[in-house]
Amino acid sequence: MTTESGGPRLRSAVLTQAWQRIDGVEILSSADGGPLTRTIKKIIDPLVIRTAARPRLGRPVLDQVAAAEVTELLLADAxxxxxxxxxxxxxxxxxxxxxxxxxxxxxxxxxxxxxxxxxxxxxxxxxxxxxxxxxxxxxxxxxxxxxxxxxxxxADPRRSAELTEELHHRWYAESPLPHDLSALRTFVHELSDTAWRALADSAAGHALGLGLRRPGGARSLTEAVREISGLPAPDLGLQRGERTAVPPLDRRDETGAGLLERSVERRVRATLRRLPPDERAPVADLVDDELARVAAGFGLGQPALAVCFALGVVLAPALRPLDGAAPAGVPEFARRLNAQVAREGYVLHARRALAGTTPLTPRPDAELLRDLREFAKQFLSRLWVRLHGFDVRGDLPADAADVRDLVTGVVRSTSLDLRTKVRRSLTARLPDLEAVS
Incomplete structure (x- = not known):
């Protein structure tokens, strides 16, 4: 890797070099003089650099321009x-x-x-x-x-009844929008800024989401995904049946794990976790904001964020790491995402096990295989939560690179979670492994 001043640099090295130019921050620093991992996670990334809004500055390797911007932001906040x-x-x-x-x-x-x-x-x-x-x-x-x-x-019965009535009113007031897949198809295959600008302010994302509420909505979405990516859509965990049901108001009334059928209460609880106390609106306003969001396509208020989720839905069927490489004809970005997970060591182990060349132990391996088979579902769940957070904070992707980084980052974090599960499983099995070695 190039490490000269004009070439790409490791982000960790850029942060350390800039951090060492700030005095008086020793309590936030590690032994090598750079920022602590938690300093990066809790202060630098979310509050100083704001990588949620600038994902290009959160990449592991930074080009010259991004490295200079990271350094400038850090030193300006000294x-x-x-x-x-x-x-x-x-x-x-x-x-x-x-x-x-x-x-x-x-x-x-x-x-x-x-x-x-x-x-x-x-x-x-x-x-x-x-x-x-x-x-x-x-x-x-x-x-x-x-x-x-x-x-x-x-908990107030009268207010709960009024809010439920309002939820149903807003839900059914949203008229289905015509499906125009051309802009989404172009972006999936090109991932260019021009294609993103044409897509970001369109109703394409909301249209796909609202289409799920009509009779046969799941089948309609499957056809749209196949038209763009060439793949059938498996159960993506979006809803329980063929059409999205109206989400309940209270969490205790949830009847399944459908991503788009989560209760208003659960969504507002997530908002409360994301916003510091001094940035929170009154609870009544937070609930009203969420009612508006729930009524929108895919439960996301901003058209650009609904489009990002629609992109995830189109790409998700290609995320089948147990099957190895994605088949020919699948969009190149989807192929790269799947390859990113498929080459992980724990995935290769699982594939060898399925081929009968590696012994498996029942409980942890069965759980791992299930998680890998449902990787697309886990990816979409994490992507929706991330986009909901963007919606709450008012953050939007700036360009095509931001969208690519967002989706790639969600795939990576989903994979890292599985890797952590494997590590914990191996640690728990260590005494048994040592006994037979």
Missing amino acids: DRLRATAAWFTHLKRRRRALRITAGNVQDVCFPLAYELATGFGTPGPDAAETAAAALRELHGESGAAGVDQLTAYL
Whole structure:
């Protein structure tokens, strides 16, 4: 790999080099002087660089322009990062004094320290009291203002009936849209900025999603997927039957695992997890926002995000890592995504096992094989959750590269989750393996 100043560079090296130019952040740093892994995960990526909105800056390898942008963003935030480090020290002390043990201290306090640095700058004489108040709000009142308040809001029988009526009214008020697959087909095969601009503001995504609500909706979607990708669509976990049912208001009324039939309550709970307390609208407004989202195609309000999910639906049938390479005629991007997973060591092991050349033990291997057979379903579930988060925060992909990075990243994270399951399974089986070795 080229590591000269003008060539591509490892993102970790870019971050370390820039981080070492900021003094006063030692408590957020690792032994080599770079940022801690949790500093990257909890502060740098979501709050400084904002990789959710700029996925090209989150790639493992950065070109010269992206590396310069990452460096510039990090150094421009140096004062706030120094203040964050100082606030983290106060938060650790006050957390100990208040005997708060919930959550990992870095996971909980790194984002909170950055929030305090944004609001108050460098800690002043009253920093201890401010830190204690922030911790009490995070661990106490914010919970009551969040999930507990949502539960109480939906528990009122009259309000629940009104909201359910409103949900049904909005659901059935959405008229089916004509399917025009040409722009989606062009983007799937070209992945160009020109094709994305033609698609991003179109109703193509919403049209596919709304089509699932009509009689025979699942069959209609299967035909659309086959027309674009040349593959039949397996059970993708989107809904229980041939058409999408109206999602329930309350979580306790969910009757299956259909991705598009999740309750309004569950979706708002996800919103509450994603938004810090100071960015949350009142619970009534959050519920109303979600009612509007539920009524839209694929349950995503922004047309560009519905299109991203439609792209995932079209690509998902090609994600069959147990089958090896995708068949000829499948879009090249889908072939690359499938190959990305199929060459994983644990996938190769599973394929050898199915061929009868590797022994399997019943429980963990059966579970792994099931997960691999349902990889497309898991991928779409994770993609929808990511896009719902974008919708909540108002983030949109900027160009075709952002969309490619988004989809590739979701495939990678789905695969990494399976790899972690394999590692845990092997660890649990280690005594048995050693006994027969």
